[in-house]
Amino acid sequence: MVFNAGQPNAVAAFQDITFSLAPRETLAIIGPSGCGKSTLFNVIAGLLEPTVGEVHVGGQRVSDATGHVGYMLQKDLLLPWRTVLDNVVLGLEIRGAPIAEARETALRLISAYGLEGFERARPGMLSGGMRQRVALMRTLATDPDVILLDEPFSALDFQTRILLQADVKRIIAERGKSAILVTHDIGEALTIADRVLVLSRRPGRVRSVHTIDLDRSDPDPIRFRRDPRFQDYFELLWAELEVRSETR
Amino acid sequence: MVGSRRTSGTPRLLGTWQLLLLQCAVVAGIFIVWELAVRFGLAKVYVYGQPSGILVRGQALLESGEWWRHTRLTAIEALSGFVIGSVLGSAGGLALWIVPNVARVLRPIIVAINGVPKIALAPLIIVWFGIGIEAKIAIAAILSFIVSLIATYAGTAEVDQDLIRLMRSLGASRLQTWRKVVIPATLPWMVSALRLNVGFSLIGAVVGEYISAKEGLGYLVYYSGVLYDLNSVWVGIFSLMALALLLDLVVSRIERKARWS
Numbered sequence: 001m002v003f004n005a006g007q008p009n010a011v012a013a014f015q016d017i018t019f020s021l022a023p024r025e026t027l028a029i030i031g032p033s034g035c036g037k038s039t040l041f042n043v044i045a046g047l048l049e050p051t052v053g054e055v056h057v058g059g060q061r062v063s064d065a066t067g068h069v070g071y072m073l074q075k076d077l078l079l080p081w082r083t084v085l086d087n088v089v090l091g092l093e094i095r096g097a098p099i100a101e102a103r104e105t106a107l108r109l110i111s112a113y114g115l116e117g118f119e120r121a122r123p124g125m126l127s128g129g130m131r132q133r134v135a136l137m138r139t140l141a142t143d144p145d146v147i148l149l150d151e152p153f154s155a156l157d158f159q160t161r162i163l164l165q166a167d168v169k170r171i172i173a174e175r176g177k178s179a180i181l182v183t184h185d186i187g188e189a190l191t192i193a194d195r196v197l198v199l200s201r202r203p204g205r206v207r208s209v210h211t212i213d214l215d216r217s218d219p220d221p222i223r224f225r226r227d228p229r230f231q232d233y234f235e236l237l238w239a240e241l242e243v244r245s246e247t248r
Numbered sequence: 249m250v251g252s253r254r255t256s257g258t259p260r261l262l263g264t265w266q267l268l269l270l271q272c273a274v275v276a277g278i279f280i281v282w283e284l285a286v287r288f289g290l291a292k293v294y295v296y297g298q299p300s301g302i303l304v305r306g307q308a309l310l311e312s313g314e315w316w317r318h319t320r321l322t323a324i325e326a327l328s329g330f331v332i333g334s335v336l337g338s339a340g341g342l343a344l345w346i347v348p349n350v351a352r353v354l355r356p357i358i359v360a361i362n363g364v365p366k367i368a369l370a371p372l373i374i375v376w377f378g379i380g381i382e383a384k385i386a387i388a389a390i391l392s393f394i395v396s397l398i399a400t401y402a403g404t405a406e407v408d409q410d411l412i413r414l415m416r417s418l419g420a421s422r423l424q425t426w427r428k429v430v431i432p433a434t435l436p437w438m439v440s441a442l443r444l445n446v447g448f449s450l451i452g453a454v455v456g457e458y459i460s461a462k463e464g465l466g467y468l469v470y471y472s473g474v475l476y477d478l479n480s481v482w483v484g485i486f487s488l489m490a491l492a493l494l495l496d497l498v499v500s501r502i503e504r505k506a507r508w509s
Contacts, residue, residue, distance in 0.1 A: 047413055073414075079428075079432070091418040094428075095419060142418065
């Protein structure tokens with residue numbers, strides 16, 4: 001992916017990144033800042049057309065935002081003038097689904113994932129964690145094949161982040177979705193992903209891929225992090241990221 | 249000392265009633281000084297008018313039905329211009345979002361029209377629309393239209409681009425994005441334009457009446473001024489203030505309804 005291709009100020013965001021995602025698999029993409037993570041994210045989401053290469057979902061090429069892919073960003077992007085229910089319904093509404101059916105789907109999601117009683121609340125009345133939950137439900141409502149997560153927890157406070165990471169992992173698994181998480185947070189990648197792909201510095205290339213084999217049966221996110229294998233993976237990935245204490 | 253103490257930097261604010269009382273006192277004070285100044289010959293009545301004279305004049309105009317005739321006409325002109333201009337301007341500003349190339353073509357023209365003192369257009373409008381009520385409505389409408397158009401279009405440009413990308417990722421067409429995101433997100437800008445248009449539509453109506461009219465508050469003010477009947481001028485000015493306050497009150501109601509956050 002090259003920005004301003006053919007011009008003197010062209011910037012290559014990343015090169016030669018090839019990977020595939022199995023159904024129900026969660027892949028995390030981590031890398032140092034400026035390695036083109038977010039650009040890669042936008043290409044996968046169909047929001048940016050890559051200069052070279054293609055993205056396929058279910059054998060179909062993603063050329064524009066096709067709705068195969070749902071995403072969640074650091075910003076929850078809830079519409080402040082809509083209630084929680086109407087925000088969750090948004091994607092279905094756009095597809096022209098019958099409104100009663102769409103509301104039914106949304107209400108089921110809302111009650112399944114802990115926001116019962118807030119259907120009529122405006123996003124402004126909710127905490128950051130709750131708002132991200134609503135954003136996730138909005139993503140799930142349209143039943144996309146792949147869910148893209150671009151640092152969706154980074155604006156949250158520590159406790160909320162840890163709990164929500166575990167929740168999102170569980171929800172994605174329950175729904176049988178594939179997901180790609182873009183993050184710079186190693187702990188987050190290990191909590192959520194089955195596989196971690198490490199990118200190098202700009203222009204980002206695949207440095208290594210690790211399959212994460214951790215026991216996820218324990219719902220407690222803190223106990224999960226105490227697993228010695230979690231620590232091993234953490235150190236491994238930390239070393240690969242070549243985190244230097246640079247002072248710019 | 250128990251409890252919180254105000255830091256020296258924050259002034260103690262007056263309560264609602266205290267505030268209202270003081271505001272009345274300030275106005276009453278001005279009127280009393282004014283009245284006394286005229287009575288003791290410090291100010292000429294044909295230059296400044298006189299509060300007691302204004303009251304007498306106001307009562308006479310009220311009883312003859314003249315006041316109502318003038319006020320009603322100006323109110324109709326301003327309100328019609330306000331509604332027509334605001335609605336068309338807001339609609340135009342929103343429509344420009346759908347066709348960004350049209351917006352880019354029109355941009356310098358809009359800026360140029362906005363830069364012209366719109367009052368300078370008034371003679372043209374009198375020629376096109378005649379000297380009747382239509383011309384005054386047209387002037388008020390044009391002033392409101394420009395304000396609404398520019399404010400609304402600026403508002404559409406301020407819509408969070410990530411929201412628009414989200415809509416795209418959900419498969420929304422440009423029209424759907426417009427309806428579901430751009431319009432509601434721009435609502436606060438449209439409403440703040442309404443606020444400004446209260447003043448602009450009254451200016452439009454009164455200026456139209458200055459140029460040529462046989463009735464209306466602008467006519468009353470202008471011709472009384474020519475005749476050095478300052479008391480009638482003041483009756484007209486106070487009536488215009490009352491109209492402005494009334495329109496503003498209506499807009500405030502709309503504003504409260506339109507608030508979504």
